[in-house]
Amino acid sequence: MDDNSFDKNSKAGRERRKRNIALALALGGVVILFYLMSIVQWHENTSQ
């Protein structure tokens, strides 16, 4: 079954959209965490 065959307004389509949003948020969170942790490490290295 191809995911793209789902009607966007069907329950399956809505669930798939929710899944994509959750994945995007999780990846965005990882990017932000990596960015902030890089700043923390840079700050710790320069203050030593």
Next chain:
Amino acid sequence: MAVIDETLSYPRVTTVGDFFALLKPRVMSLVVFTGLAGIIVAPGHVHLLTAFTALLCIALAAGASGALNMAYDSDIDIVMARTATRPIPMGHVARGDAMTFGWAIAAMSVATMWLFVNTLAAGLLAFTVFFYVVVYTLGLKRRTPQNIVIGGLAGALPPAIGWAAVTGSLSLAPIVLVAIIFMWTPPHFWALSLWRCEDYARAGVPMLPVVKGKTSTRRHIFAYTVLLAPLGVVPAFIGLGGMLYLILSASMGFWMLLEAFATLRERDEVREPAAKRLFGVSLLYVFVPFTALIVERLLHLPALWT
């Protein structure tokens, strides 16, 4: 990623909730709690964001281990009442998707721990996932009634990972915390297996009551609890816990001993009320003393023995 569910009129799409359920959130919460205790009670200081990252990595690795366990055990999960409603047996998540999900998160959590925390914490985290998935799930679980005794090491390691994340090293204190959870695991799961015995037998999992019988299991539970109760108070004598910890861990140890003794003498082999009580008390046994350790450290209460 669509899975056909014949009971529905539309193709069942794997939802966010299905993937979340794969992470075994209840098991994850216990692991996060003991990992947090390791981070807080460890001497030294790390940036709050580093501590958060370490805890997130511990949580994700635990979740990944849970997902991989569900993927590799899906054939037995489907025949056990306790696990038949998990996402893979229900047909909500494809087994291959669960494996990809699990290994990807495991790799990401270990890599993040290594990049932003330290090598020892990352190594311990990788060892925990390896031990739970490969040694316990693929190796021991279907082969020996000692499965949860040895496999329990994976669930016991988070306090040491938390400690290593802060200090970059290990010492006697985190090893004692690991030993407490390691010794706690068998009576906890054997209590559960006493009233889930038929389930395990049907699935062909050689849990202790299936292989050695319930009487032997009750004796094993009591023996491990006798060893656990004094071990539980040791942190108060190695400069880790204070008076609050000593009182609470001794009280919980005594309570668990009473319930283990009641389980030893239990004759109701159908309902197993004593084993169910012991299971509940064993959950408190981890929660209460570890909370005492955290509270003592946050309030700067002195350790009993320094």
